[in-house]
Amino acid sequence: MVPARGAVVAVVLSMAVLAGCSGSTDEHPAAPTTVEVAPNQVAGVALPEDAVDKAVGRLDELIGSLMDSSHIPGMAVAVVHGGKTVYAKGFGVREAGAPDKVDADTVFQLASVSKSLAATVVADQVGAGTVDWSTPVTTHLPAFALADPAVTAQLTVGDLFAHRSGLPDHAGDRLEDLGYDRAAILEKLRLEPLDPFRITYQYTNFGLTAGAESVAVAAGKEWARLSQDSVYGPLGMTSTSSRFDDFRARPNHAVGHVNVDGTWSARYERDPDPQSPAGGASSSVNDMARWLTMLLGEGTPVAPPEALLPALSPQVVSTPPQNLDARAGNYGYGFNVSVSPAGRTTVSHSGAFALGAATNFLVIPSADVAIVALTNAAPLGIPETLTAEFADLVQFGEIREDWRGLYRAAFADMDAPEGDLAGQQAPSNPAPAQPLTAYAGTYDSAYWGPATIATTDTGLQLTLGPAQRAYPLRHWDGDTFAFEPSGENAPPGSVSSVRFADGAVTIDYFDESGLGTFTR
Template sequence: MTRRLLPFVALAAALTLVAGCDSAPTEAPQSTSAKPQSDVPPPLVPAMALPDGAVDNAVAKLDGMVQDLLDKTGIPGMAVAVVHGGKTVYAKGFGVTDVRTGAKVDPDTVFQLASLSKPLGATVVAHQVGQGAVGWDTPIVSKLPWFALSDPAVTQMVTVGDLYSHRSGLPDHAGDLLEDVGYDRRAILERLRQLPLAPFRDSYAYTNFGLTAAAEAVATAAGKPWETLSEEVLYRPLGMTSTSSRFADYEKRPDRAVGHIHVDGRYEPSYIRNADAEGPAGGVSSSANDVAKWLAMVLADGKAGGDQLVDSEALLPALTPQSVSSPASEPAMRTGFYGFGFNVGTSSAARVELSHSGAFELGAGTNFLILPSADVAIVALTNATPAGVPETLTAQFADLVQFGEVREDWYGLYNAAFVAMEKPLGSLVGKQAPANPAPSAPPASLAGVYNNDFWGPATVTEAGGSLGLQVGPGGDVWPLTHWDGNVFTFSFVSENSPPGSVSKATFDGNRLTLEYFDEEHNGVFVR
């Protein structure tokens, strides 16, 4: 086959795939009863028309679906909003903001959005791209000369778009554990250069701090902090008066949903999640009513109140596939993609879906879903350890809009996936300590400062024969419990360490190996 024929063959194949044909087009027989043929380009044609009153009928069932999910799971609170035809057509709160006070959730209750911050931030970047301040293809080092990855060639090439589509090669969730032990944004970003890289632009791994580095580059180009830039170009123009990228603002809101962690079958407000270090990726707080204003803008291709707030050409790349996030495991399976800050997929009705979830183990689960071809979007915010509840609701709603009925056991699918994420970590979880353990070296001889280039110092303290462990600038000291010989255990709860997690601390002369910090084989500390 010659090179010049390839474009035509590719075009024919694409049209055959989308139109569902299995042979070359032929002249159709004339029929007076034939329906008029559509002149809509095949890639825009869904598999079936929407049912009559699709959105209205789906909205009418939301109250019952939300209450069913609350009853089924016991999560404390939830707020939901739907946008259609350029306006909010549904906005309600359910349950309570805090189980201790019983205060009711309403559509203006402020929730932590977690990773819904990413698509919100992507529209901030798109605004700046439209203004010509940066491009999706702007190299990070052109704005942050101090930034580096472990491969010098990749360092020079990696762009804003690469990091917003998780195709830089950084390991999955790179830097998250550094945040857990108290490092700030700059310290974490500078340590990313010590991590191994997968193939650049040929691999996908979700990274909060990779995306945060891109946002920092955009903010530097604007000459102001990311939090201020987001407020000035997005939140304020859209009238999102309850929205902020600063944790301090969330804490001051009188009507805010407190995070609840899932422990022993119940939800408790036991921990506080401050995500300022990864603010562009997870630090936004907002209300259902405010997010609805943003969803209306996205559905309107960047327009709000008659003005073009975000240039549509700058926004389009964020809403279209940039990397493969969920490769198909069989030929008939639809592939999942990631744009710039947005999940991009295709529903079983052959309609494009834009979505994103947010999840804090310490107490937040959020999701939005957009069906552009139906001009509808829904957001669901909860204040509890993720259990698949917001994803279930938005998927049920999307089914109702497209088919007039819920066609999958969405709760069964999503809940199973999220419950698996609550599984405690550590090789000793569920195991019994030895009945007759070998003695350790004298505790005082194990005390000292053990250094690690990536994690910083691990300080082992001794008092009255008991040992404690401190890693990072956060200041928490975890008791070390003897297990066997020079192996000890330590436990703590954090965003990435669910309740019940148990980690090993193994002393070997002047070396200390901490299992929890050894995922990338860099958990050895030397005294």
């Protein structure tokens, strides 16, 4: 939620509690006393004295220690409070081995923090009357469909921004790795099996992208232009864009890095344009501070509060509690919405590219403070650790949890290799394969498209997708071969089986939703 002031003050006043004149025996009863906030806005723990200033005073130390322990190349951090930016600094370098320093104007890829910016764009269009959060997606994208016609008919912009459409987790992401564009991926989502509608939370980049695309069509503009006109331009975010070419053209931009044998290396370039609303924005912390200031009810408004508040409010349970005394996690429209241990509503989002970006912002509206941290390294939990430590300092005056250990463990799973053969030893005495020419040919999948198996001088090769990604196959056992997938969604060490049987081939890495069988 946004704070009880500025554009949202009317909402707060409507909830104010009036205390009566209980016990008064005067001829004229005591005047009612106005409570500043409603009971459901009262935090469980009062803020320490000078909480924000003292927390800001610790940032250099915290950032320095995180940089030293992780050795990530670069990081930028900003804090807003009281309607202004009170901290904005860069640390490290834009590219490992190069001299150019990160500063508060260095542009980073935001990854999934883009979703929160996209929700702000939609809120602007809701305020303009172009769409509503409850507008059916097919109103403006009539060709869009999911597997269940009943779900398709009811599916709204809000459903897709809340990840409650029923699409499987990260549906469509691996199509992007194969070179499919946005239109092709959105068309193929109709082939994905669905979980129960509106009661299942499954995080999807291309589901949210479909919702955003319907809004862009309604507005008569492509998404990057709509974002610029609705949010970036009005807020003065001059280094922010939802177009990859703009990011690459910025003279002061940070290059993505991956960790190779303990050394951060700028090996890959991540072009997220197909999922631009969900992961394709880029910005600096100075620009992000302008946006965060707006979220806190100061500065230039870009959407009416009644249009923006639903995005910042719980719309679906994203993390059910695991026991009776645990707090649940919730998701709004493009924002995580939670309650902190201090009893304060927080709004946040993280972003991560395995090919070299990790980002996070955190807003504590009742403390009138927000922080954003952007890095140019594959995700280790560094931005989340910093914002969590900062939030502890603001709310309690001390860091109360081992956030570094907790996030280190949580993010270790993100690096786990994919595929059913990952970490396995090949059979020492495998059954022989058939002559390689017996496997060669073209195999088709309605979802993945054609897969070509060809013989080469060194064995078999699998070729897939519009980008014609080629993968050598090595014999594993009998009619089973192995290949090593690559891309944003395949961490190092990923190994998948390729199993030939009855004129078909099943590729485990592409079989998450049961769609991994290709027929000759």
